[in-house]
Amino acid sequence: MFIFPYVLQPIATIEYCKYCGFSNKSFLFYLIPQTFRQSIIVPIEIFVLKTIILLAQKQFNEINDQINNQWKK
Numbered sequence: 001m002f003i004f005p006y007v008l009q010p011i012a013t014i015e016y017c018k019y020c021g022f023s024n025k026s027f028l029f030y031l032i033p034q035t036f037r038q039s040i041i042v043p044i045e046i047f048v049l050k051t052i053i054l055l056a057q058k059q060f061n062e063i064n065d066q067i068n069n070q071w072k073k
Helices: 004-020 028-072
Strands: none
Touching: 004 028
16 A cells, blocks of 8 residues: 555656646656655655554454454353
8 A cells, every 4th residue: 555656656647647748857847746745655654554553453452352252152
């Protein structure tokens, strides 16, 4: 999920600019800031997701134990 924007965004941008008839240099003005933005946003998203998973792991384990204990009775 975090790698695909780096791979697909440049390809999609280039193909879209070709479809719209822009020159080869014009898409760089769009592509470079978007790549820069992604390089900042993706690490933040990873940090937030990892924090949420670590905070919720105890609750998930408790729910899993409750479900397993119901079947054992």
